[in-house]
Amino acid sequence: MECIPPVAGCSIHWMHSKTFFLDKQVLFPTLVSNLSRRMNLKGKIRSLISLLVFFVSFSSTALAAEEVRWFDPQKTGLLIGIFITIVLVFGFILYGKKKGSLKIRSIPGLEAMDEAVGRATEMGKPILFSSGLGKMERVATMASMNILGSVAEKIAEYNTPLIIPNYDPMVTTVAQEVVKESFSKAGHPESFKQENIYFVTQSQFGYVAAVDGIMLREKPATNLFLGTFEAESLILAETGNSIGALQIAGTDSTIQLSFFIVACDYTLIGEEFFAASGYLTKDPLVLGSIKGQDFLKLIIGILIIAGGIFSTLGYNFLINFLGK
Amino acid sequence: MRRQIPIVVCFVFGIFMLAQFFVSHPLLTRGYQNVLDWMQIIFVFALLVGALSFLILHLDKISKQQKEWGYNLVALAGLAAMVFLGFFKGIQKDSPFLWVFDNLQVPMQSTMFSLLAFFVASAAYRGFRARNFQSVVLLVAGVLIILGRVPLGEMLHSKIPESATWILNVPSMAARRGILIGIGLGSIATSLRIIVGIERTYLGKG
Amino acid sequence: MPVLPKYMKLNLDRRIIFILMAIAVIFPLVFKLGLPNKVTPEVKNLFGQMESLNDTSVVLISFDFEASSFPEVQPLANAILMHCFSNNLKVIGISLLAEGTALGEKVLKENAAKYNKVYGKDYVFLGFRPQVTATILALGEDFHKVFPEDYYGGSTADLELTKNIKNYKDISLIISVTDGDIPFSWINYAVARYNKDLAVLATAVMATSFYPFLNSGQIKGLVNGLKGAAEYEILLKKPGMGARGMDAQSMAHLLIVLLVILGNIGYWMERRKK
Structure with missing residues (x-):
């Protein structure tokens, strides 16, 4: 292989190799089209594994001549942890699919979502949704968009105005798409107002000033703060409180949770925020993954207790292993 | 196909990023470096999208002379002024751009940040009420930390800062770690759902 | 039962709280208190x-x-x-x-x-x-x-x-x-x-x-x-600036504690009244 590692453009170089074209023309499209086809989950997983095997086998032949260090032993503990996580989460996803419906405990903040939307409709006032300061690559922002999808569907049914000021341009585009789709799903595409979902600024307190201003001018009946929030959480929630809005908040920041708890009516704590989309849509696949999450928590709990006992007795093998 | 392609792209990159963390294969390392470059490039384009969205929104409101459209005009004037100053007068020391930044933006934003002190006071006044046993525990812990984190606490009693540190490092830390573990697991499960295409609302193609 | 004075009512006007906070912060910045600080x-x-x-x-x-x-x-x-x-x-x-x-x-x-x-x-x-x-x-x-x-x-x-x-x-x-x-x-x-x-x-x-x-x-x-x-x-x-700021922060914290006490006195008096 003529590829020279330090050259950045060499990725283009190897793409022109004969082997790649042979594989690319025959195997790759087949695998991708398999994945795109409407097939069951098992079939999809099988196609995904084939695609993965394709990439691994291709890469090993393409760079066989180079010295390859396949695995860093320092990451063994982490790899095992991820493997267990994947097995449990997907195991429960399959279980959820098989069973059709799974029950998870009641989450007051999500139960109140209907009340929040209904209240705004009754009062004839808008609903304000903020996904905070998160960029699109953050899982909390994706979770926020997932909740927005469900909430927007409800909002569309009641024909209530929905205002979404955004901190990130990418999030703005995604939020517009999500709400548009939800309004169409609810059978009210005509009620979708793109101009109500807009980019404000990428300055933290500039954003706060804008959202506070919107709250004071538009007087929304409901504020939904779901996403990544930092020091601005209390300013937003207190302003919302001062205008008498019903407020539901959820964030992945532990410290800001305490501010939201003080100033909001309902707060989604910890993983409740990530479970919200499954809870609202009752999708068995999502609910299955939440069950898997619970089992992982159980395993972590056992490991914490075991680690505590062993290290108190002077045996540090568990800590040493997990520390890797 | 419009729905499937983003899911496939998401899956391939999700698995790739996971794999490259564990495998030190040169191909993956190079691919990873390319991904990092692309992330930065895409971000710059996203900023352009943001600026355009900002312009369109405010121009639309001004042209329709919607309620309080004067504010939209101020926003656009601010944007135009900073772009003009930045491009034509530079952003070096003693430039008008930096003057505006130091003398307008910094004090205005600091003012917004300082609101936190006022809101903390009003939230504490409203929130810390001894309604039942749990709220009494919360109240006592809160007061100890409020006093223990400033020199005043030390002046009142040497045990106050110690108690505050203990509360922060033991019960509060345990609770935070518990929540953090939940958040971590929630993030992992959500990521996995996104990678395999179960969760796709964020694509706008639920 | 005595009638509650206005400042002890549960919903003390937040503007009063804001003014008190402003005074608590500004005063130590103007008149240096020099409170001793301990290193953590x-x-x-x-x-x-x-x-x-x-x-x-x-x-x-x-x-x-x-x-x-x-x-x-x-x-x-x-x-x-x-x-x-x-x-x-x-x-x-x-x-x-x-x-x-x-x-x-x-x-x-x-x-x-x-x-x-x-x-x-x-x-x-x-x-x-x-x-x-x-x-x-x-x-x-x-x-x-x-x-x-x-x-x-x-x-x-x-x-x-x-x-x-x-x-x-x-x-x-x-x-x-x-x-x-x-x-x-x-x-x-x-x-x-x-x-x-x-x-x-x-x-x-x-x-x-x-x-x-x-x-x-x-x-x-x-x-x-x-x-x-x-x-x-x-x-x-x-x-430097940190030490000076700590005086103001101490006063702000003290005010918050006083507000919490005040809020609770008001709350308990109202509860007894009910």
């Missing part, structure tokens, strides 16, 4: 770690803050920079937030001038790079690819301080001076992936988020808001 172990640890570095050590300081929090982060940045320059450590300044660029450059230059440090040899400022995650990860792979030029357009391959920096291996300590959650990205990517030492200097409202990582050893030092800055100034034996 986390600040002492960072100070000790900084002391253990020698004049060949390179410290990467990331000014991860915005204009809004500048009054609180400036004493933090000043304290750490004074320590770096007084110990002849080499400093590389960057910013992961656009607004932190001009402010970061300002504090870096001001402090370097105090110690007669030479640009390019003792310190450099590389400016802003967008996309936090990608920048942190890329710095671990190829430093010059992320920052081919410094803030002023000079090549980093030519500057004496940066020409031999390839990645995190050539950096002794990363310090994030922050008002947000960017240290989480430093922890997730620079610490977890590249095993690099990190210290965090954060505003008080954010600092509490980082304590779990301090205890787990993922952060080597944590300086918490104005109080932390004041403590660092004590260790440096150079009282």
